[in-house]
Amino acid sequence: MMPEMKPEVTPEPAQEMAQEIPQTEVNTEPPPEIIPPAVPQTRWQRFLHWKYLGLAVIVLVTLILHFIAIMHPPTIVWDEIWYVGDARSVISGTGELRPEHPPLAKFFIVAGEYIFNGFKTPEHDTGVKTYQYIGADSTTDLTFDVSDASVINVGATIRIDGEQMEVTGTDPGQNQIVVRRGTGGSTVTTHNMLQKIYVFTDNAFGWRFFSIIFGTLGIIIFYFICTKLNFSWKITMVATFLFAFEDMTFIHSGLALLDVYMVTFMLAAILCYLDENYIWMGIFIALSANCKLVGLFIFIAIFIHWAIYRKNKWQLFSASIVVTAIAFVVFLTFFDIFIKGGLENPITRITELIGGTAANQFTVPKLSISSRPWTWIYPQFVALKNQYNVPAIVYSYDPQYISFISTTIQIMIVPTIGYMIYKVVKKSKAAGLVLLWFIATYLVWIPLSSPLKISIGGATIGNRVAFVFYFLAVTPAICIGMAMALSDWLDKLKARRLVTNRITFLQRTAYIFIPSWLLLHLAIFIVFNPAVPVIIKTWLPPFSNW
Numbered sequence: 001m002m003p004e005m006k007p008e009v010t011p012e013p014a015q016e017m018a019q020e021i022p023q024t025e026v027n028t029e030p031p032p033e034i035i036p037p038a039v040p041q042t043r044w045q046r047f048l049h050w051k052y053l054g055l056a057v058i059v060l061v062t063l064i065l066h067f068i069a070i071m072h073p074p075t076i077v078w079d080e081i082w083y084v085g086d087a088r089s090v091i092s093g094t095g096e097l098r099p100e101h102p103p104l105a106k107f108f109i110v111a112g113e114y115i116f117n118g119f120k121t122p123e124h125d126t127g128v129k130t131y132q133y134i135g136a137d138s139t140t141d142l143t144f145d146v147s148d149a150s151v152i153n154v155g156a157t158i159r160i161d162g163e164q165m166e167v168t169g170t171d172p173g174q175n176q177i178v179v180r181r182g183t184g185g186s187t188v189t190t191h192n193m194l195q196k197i198y199v200f201t202d203n204a205f206g207w208r209f210f211s212i213i214f215g216t217l218g219i220i221i222f223y224f225i226c227t228k229l230n231f232s233w234k235i236t237m238v239a240t241f242l243f244a245f246e247d248m249t250f251i252h253s254g255l256a257l258l259d260v261y262m263v264t265f266m267l268a269a270i271l272c273y274l275d276e277n278y279i280w281m282g283i284f285i286a287l288s289a290n291c292k293l294v295g296l297f298i299f300i301a302i303f304i305h306w307a308i309y310r311k312n313k314w315q316l317f318s319a320s321i322v323v324t325a326i327a328f329v330v331f332l333t334f335f336d337i338f339i340k341g342g343l344e345n346p347i348t349r350i351t352e353l354i355g356g357t358a359a360n361q362f363t364v365p366k367l368s369i370s371s372r373p374w375t376w377i378y379p380q381f382v383a384l385k386n387q388y389n390v391p392a393i394v395y396s397y398d399p400q401y402i403s404f405i406s407t408t409i410q411i412m413i414v415p416t417i418g419y420m421i422y423k424v425v426k427k428s429k430a431a432g433l434v435l436l437w438f439i440a441t442y443l444v445w446i447p448l449s450s451p452l453k454i455s456i457g458g459a460t461i462g463n464r465v466a467f468v469f470y471f472l473a474v475t476p477a478i479c480i481g482m483a484m485a486l487s488d489w490l491d492k493l494k495a496r497r498l499v500t501n502r503i504t505f506l507q508r509t510a511y512i513f514i515p516s517w518l519l520l521h522l523a524i525f526i527v528f529n530p531a532v533p534v535i536i537k538t539w540l541p542p543f544s545n546w
Helices: 013-020 043-048 053-069 080-091 104-115 204-228 233-244 247-252 259-274 278-289 293-310 314-340 346-358 413-425 429-443 445-449 468-473 475-500 505-527
Strands: 123-129 141-145 157-160 163-171 176-180 196-200 392-396 401-404 454-456 459-461
Touching: 053 204, 053 233, 053 247, 080 104, 080 163, 080 204, 104 204, 104 259, 104 314, 204 233, 204 247, 204 259, 204 475, 233 247, 233 475, 233 505, 247 401, 247 468, 247 505, 259 278, 259 293, 259 468, 278 293, 278 314, 293 314, 293 346, 293 429, 293 468, 314 346, 392 468, 401 468, 413 429, 413 475, 429 445, 429 468, 429 475, 468 475, 475 505
Parallel strands: none
Antiparallel strands: 123 196, 141 176, 157 163, 157 196, 163 176, 392 401, 454 459
């Protein structure tokens, strides 16, 4: 029997191929997309996208306007009479005239006069001598004989002994000059015959230069404070725009006054605090107080904010308190060497500073430009009965140096602080800083200036004279608070638009109001800017009613 034969199975071509070719993993993913290489930006495009471009534009604009106005007028404006007069007395070696103020800000005015006079004392011996005895009984205009009146010009400020005088007239034929006595805060005193007559050769560029530099530094520091508070670029720019183009801030940054130095060092202290650099914070607070004693007020805000919201690095923060106190005394002693020409007992000096500032009291009738602090926070056009409302101080009519809180800022003070209180309840640390800043640099003036005197530990406070430009230290806080409120408002508008997918009438109104308000702020700045020809004659109604 033959065995059963199985039919031969011939493999199909596909099976043969599968047997001959080893199996490999099949990639089922789609091929990667081909991303074209990024086109490199041009230099112009990189410049337009530079994150500091907006800040640079603001700084450049303010600097240009400041330097246009720096010699306009070339003569002393308003309270410059005290500080330039003090600087002249210091640099001529005849002593300090304003001992109630710390030395640092005055040192910068002296430095400006010295540097821009070719590193020489800005004083010239005219070669002229007095030809008669000059008594101390005349405190107004006085005519007296000199050896040669032809070399003395009208408008010059001269010095005889330690007294400064403004020359208001000359008579070369009779060799007589007419002077206004006791200018610059100097004391009217007697002068014997044959006293040398010196003329000051300084100019406005020298005594205003460092004010402009510090005002500009203040804008830059303010910008970085906003970035430290984690504002968006747009909100940071809005806040910086409001601060830089605020009328009173700009005016004081262009004149030889003390406040701009104090505020700039104060802003530097706040920036260091936000950066948790507590030692430098203490140093800058000490420098601020060495410009004006009220620079110490910001430490109240910083200390309370740290105690509530941080409580970190307590050893370092405690050390900063000691550093602030020691640095204040060291700086006071050091800079007084330049101002007073020698060492002075620090305790005696501090007592002199405190006593000098406390002596400035409201009088009856009051000083025309003084005002109660609660009148600073409502609009200039509101006049409450029996209140000392002096919303604007005219430093000069032409050019217009008119110092007031810009209306676009002033009408928002109370709403901004109200919103900051709401944000504090919502646990906002930034709002807490703004609110405490407001309390420490503004609200503190209310009991100090209250007509009702308050006794604390045997010391009496109250009735301290105040001026609207004291609000300079508060203005940065209000600008930050306004920027925070604006940021929140825009965020809510955007969220609402995304939900409804349309723009409502109220949203459209808001989008029109915000840029219009910013343009109004800029318009006020331009109209009242001393670098711009007089547009509105503020000595006429309704402005004269201020």
